[in-house]
Amino acid sequence: MDLQMFVTLSPGNWLLLLVALECSEASSDLNKPANPTAQHTPNARFAAASSEPDERISVFELDYDYVQIPYEVTLWILLASLAKIGFHLYHRLPHLMPESCLLILVGVLVGAIIFGTDHKSPPVMDSSIYFLYLLPPIVLEGGYFMPTRPFFENLGSILWWAGLGSLVNAFGIGLSLYLVCQVQAFGLGDVNLLQNLLFGSLISAVDPAAVLAVFEEARVNEQLYLIIFGEALLNDGISVVLYNILIAFTKMHKFEDIEAVDILAGCARFVIVGVGGVLFGVVFGFISAFITRFTQNISAIEPLIVFMFSYLSYLAAETLYLSGILAITACAVTMKKYVEENVSQKSYTTIKYFMKMLSSVSETLIFIFMGVSTVGKNHEWNWAFICFTLVFCQIWRAISVFALFYVSNQFRTFPFSIKDQCIIFYSGVRGAGSFSLAFLLPLSLFPRKKMFVTATLVVIYFTTFIQGITIGPLVRYLDVKKTNKKESINEELHIRLMDHLKAGIEDVCGHWSHYQVRDKFKKFDHRYLRKILIRKNLPKSSIVSLYKKLEMKQAIEMVETGILSSTAFSVPQQAQRIQGIKRLSPEDVESMRDILTRNMYQVRQRTPSYNKYNLKPQTSEKQAKEILIRRQNTFRESRKGHSLPWGKPAGTKNIRYLSFPYGHPQSAGGDSGAAEFTDDDSSDPGLPFIKFSTPSQTGSLQKRRRMQEAIPMKSLHGGGKAFNSGYQRNASQEGAVGGGRRAASRPKPLFHVVDEEYESGGESEQESLAAGSRWTADRGDSREHDKSHSPLLQRK
């Protein structure tokens, strides 16, 4: 596997390696024994220059020390990025192993280079760098991309599992290892209980989100996904809190003096640290949301505000020895909802991408450090300790999973099956967090630190590679009992149809949750919080034009690819084909199957897809747009023949369909005539309506007439002024759901058919603004599926 991956690295990569080698060679020559910090080198340079005034000015000089640290850091990050590109080029690879495997390998490679070139000052991570710079972006990203609604619905289970699970794991592993250390034969007698407990706490810091990407194929249900994600999120915080408390204990020099009161104080501190951190985070979240309310004129600093406030919450919490991790998580969660509505679309995208980038950089650097410390001479290998660590990690995770879920299943409406629990157990992959904590153990208190580090590394490598690679097949095995290798085209089509059907019915059913608490919060939110935190009069005029642009572009493309031309749907030719049933060769069948597989629309995933290392490309939006455009045209076709309810014939004017018209399902569109709508309105560059001819359907004429009556005048005219020209088609349609939910507060339905005659030219733009703003304001309230990537159509 490794060889294969190296082969896929581009030649540019090799060049980079050579360059890196050269530079480190050069640096080892130029390096002074003293620590070459940036401050020394300028002085050295000036000193050297001034002390030899009669030397010729050299045309070419090499000064590596000056740039060493940023240069090397940049090279590493670049190397990791190139490796990732290579990783994704071979498209099957991301499904086979998690990306953290790749990062570890890159780290090992860099470590090997540094070791091999005998670098005089290898990179060293110290406690302040890790806790102040490397950790916050990772945690922030986790908190920001968490889907809030499902998270809060499952909050009890998640807290129960993440919190208690970490504690059980930590103490379990620690105590078991202590018992092992008592055995004289292993030579571990000098590792006392406290050190073992500390080791247990750091080794129980799992990073299961790293394997989430491998699950994508197997349809993991939302609850399972949430539990894994929630655990990844909270686990870091809890481990660090525990770690700090135990370090504090260790620092008390007289171990024998630890009394019950100290232990109680420790527990109390645990709770206070956790809760205090969360409160800090929430406060900062609200403050930053409030500030973004006023930034409409300088939208360029909006990302800055978001990041700075999150970071500030972390630092402020750390000042008071509260849990910075939990603070920054809570800040991200609180802030997200309001900030997303306030900031401009570009800022929103910037925030998302920048967050991903920062966390990616942090993680890469940590893995580099890990690689460097792997390939080195500072190991202490103790067979017993390491093997038992591995064994106990698995055993205790299994115990905690099955025991804790057994209890929590009693209280859940939808209990986790044994299959789910197995998946949760198996996803206990350790990551960068454990390594960092192990690496930062103070040597003075831990004379056998090297052994701990080695053991941690072994666990990380084992779990990441072995569990990471095999979890995919395991999930698929658990999910699909029989694998039909060769599905006939029939089956493929029907399977996909049923998937769509199931997804559709699930959408009809909606989300079931504990309504009371959520409703109360929503009411509170709506009445107070939103008034304070959300901007008024969101000027989203460019939403309308953006929609039109997108729609136009897409429609043009569709026409150009010939799909929607009038010949495509012509009926008469098909009569001849019924006679000739061709004998198809296997290759034809194969190619047909290929066509089907590649081109059938994907089933809409209800679970938000989170990928730790990447923001998913927006293929689903493209698909949604296509579907919507097609359906819009068939709607228009079916409406064409009838008069609109308020009594004007449709054909005589330019009807601009700015949203979904009510009611005509495809089967009722019996119009065989071509509908031609041209938009002559020069004031508003509307859509060029493309000429379509519908297939003649077998739907009866009566059905059509009945459709007509189905539109009650009341809802179209609701509120007096029923006509808005806001073009509000939304691929993710979250606003529509909001319309469905809030009967009382919105007398006007969100979507109308607009009749151009009723608008005056000047009003149209204004009304579109109003509609746009209302729509976007509604959107946040009614967000059902908190997708991590908001589709482009949704915002400015």
Next chain:
Amino acid sequence: MGSRSSRAAVIPDVDSIRRETGFSQASLLRLYQRFRALDRSEKGYLSRMDLQQIGALAVNPLGDRIIDSFFPDGSQRVDFSGFVRVLAYFRPIEDEDTGIRDSKQPEPLNSRMNKLRFAFQLYDLDRDGKISRQEMLQVLRLMVGVQVTEEQLESIADRTVQEADEDGDGAVSFLEFTKSLEKMNIEQKMSIRILK
């Protein structure tokens, strides 16, 4: 749950619905709440546009047909019992259902046969009991992206009908449909976990 049961009395005909569909009391209550949430203007029934306002259905390629399946026989309104009846098809099959059922009672709605019947009617728009080639083509067109040409679609439709058609009439009857799917785990594919 004490407070809940008093609200169950609000659901009209709750007992007959329960018997017909097999939903538990709690599920029925939740479905009723959902029904009322969808019925924004509180008419007591759902019309097509109420269902169309479910945003996610709009981007479902089969959205229209799914909505249509709630309105059998061309009616324009669906009341709660009709609503629940459709959803009952998607109830997961429990082991208890298959055991104790006695043969005189009608098959429960969520049996495999009935699930297949429900899926069949998505294809068979004219309700003639057969999926003609034309109907298959229409479904294909709905489900496939725009890059596929019409000829390809037609040949795929041909092939699909050909594979399943045994008596050579150029259409797929319900029995042929069932036969072509006998290896598939319909019970799992067409069951929604939350609808217990």
